[in-house]
Amino acid sequence: MRIFVFTLLVLLGAPSAGAQTVPDFGPEAAPPSAEDFSPLPEDLPEEGGQVVVEDTDPDEEKSRLDELFTDLAEVDTPKSAERIAREIQLIWMASGSDTVDVLMSRAGKAIQAEDHGLALDLLDAVVILKPSYAEGWNRRATVHYMREDFGKSLVDIERTLALEPRHWGALSGLAIIQRRLGFETEALTTFRRALEVNPGLENAAKAVETLEKDAEGTPA
Template identity: 50%
Template sequence: MRSVFAFLTVLALAIGPTLAAQADTPADAPADAPATSTAKTRQARLDKLFSDLGRERNEKAAERIAGTIWQAWLDSGSANINLMMLWAQKAMEAQKFDVALDFLDQVTTLDPTYAEGWNRRATVHYMMKNYAKSLADIERTLQLEPRHFGALSGMARIMADTGHKQAALDAWQRVLAIYPMMRSAQSEVSTLSEELAGEGI
């Protein structure tokens, strides 16, 4: 759990300024940028980033691409939701998980199509060891964004924590299909494969 929290803290340091800047922007998009057009542009940008991520074989370059994807995921398109996400992150860092859940419940209610709201709530549930609730939110995240390597990583950790090694291995392999240079996923696949082979599976 400490390693997961440490990862989240590092991630927050990287994305916190981005969220803060987004929170200061007007909530409404310009009149000349219809929501459908904006969504298509964002999707096309993500598609390109994922294509690059899948081909990249330099670890540091892949990390930069993944970081750009995280930033894109975090931008809900709403200043209000972005601000609530920032508050939720600060509550998580302070280990005030109930407060974080309150904000994230509002986020998922205000915009049920915002995948990162569900993923962040899944993370809080995981940190509280509410595994069933975390998995439910992970499933919702993946329905909205099947390429969400963060949500898949969370699923893998839950499967491993609950003794489902094969399911954990399957989830980590799904991560690597999207993000081949993720070192933690590579390490987990190697370790789990060896353990399962030793158990005769």
Template identity: 60%
Template sequence: MRLFLFILLLSLAAPVSSAQQAPELGPDVDTPSLDDLHSLPENEEDETGGKVVADGADQDEKALADLFEKLAAAETPEQALSIGQKIQAKWLESGSDTVDALMSRAAVALRANKYGLALDLLDVVVTLKPDFAEGWNRRATVFYVQQDFGRSLADIERTLALEPRHWGALSGLAIIQRRIGEDDKALTTFRRALEINPGLKNAKEAVDELEKEAEGDAI
């Protein structure tokens, strides 16, 4: 019965109809990689396979808001990483054991480059839990590494509508904007991500590069 239900849910899942046609990459742009987005926290699972969960005190929105305040004020990369991991753990709490299991399986598939399986699982996630921002973010990541930027952007939009502070989704948006030649927009988006999480090394490097390029164009 459970297998039948799972197959039925897979058949009901469909791509977002508002997805744009994927822009083409230029000849000098590297192939997208999962490492570009760092979408999967390295500590998502412990050595026993158990999922990392947020501390008990971090169960409400006020506690989460406090974490974001601390993150924005982090003085060292180590502090930002520690606080960011707590927030990511909170984001992974869907409130559904079924969705949590699907997310875990999708993460394993994504790390193994089994993108078709990951998409099948995440299609079910967003169908079962459309208000779960991390489900949309993970599916956006799969579309990104497949160079399906239109659908990735559509899922990033859904992610940010549910969680505007999602620095991973903002970073993904900025990377795509940069890849398709929208450097001004990319610079603004990277800066927004850094306002939320100042510990984003890749975003800092991208901002420095884009600012230098903008200065060069202005001369």
């Protein structure tokens, strides 16, 4: 993926690409919106202070995630899929740092208020304080996307997937950017990968259906 991201960055840096207005790509691959970024629970401490990392067992957490992803791939009802996906997301959100949690919560509120500049300032601090925290990179990637800064978004997506290759949000984000830039074959592959780890992604499933029809020359 590193080579592909580098190629996209080169294209994004070209004068003609920077001047283009990218077309809408339809609801079947809808980009994230402010409503997707609920702040963290309100009972989190409001002040930062020292970075406090909880004593967690990385091997135990990884084992639990592996179990959940296995269950998610085999689930047979949407309700069960939603429950398992939510549990995975809660594990992803757990930074182990009170300060990072507060910054993430405030960033979520800033995104909802469409204050992307403030959100980026907060998320810059998150990735500096906790560079091993995949969700910090993923959330910053999404804010970059919302600002249509696809180059920076791709860099953060790559970092997210290096830390958590099964992050379906980052995979979906990558596929959306690939599609917007006209790399439909690559987008189809990436959407399929997202569905492998989380079969309950309705937007990704619709995107795959449309891209497959386009590849076959069949009207969507």
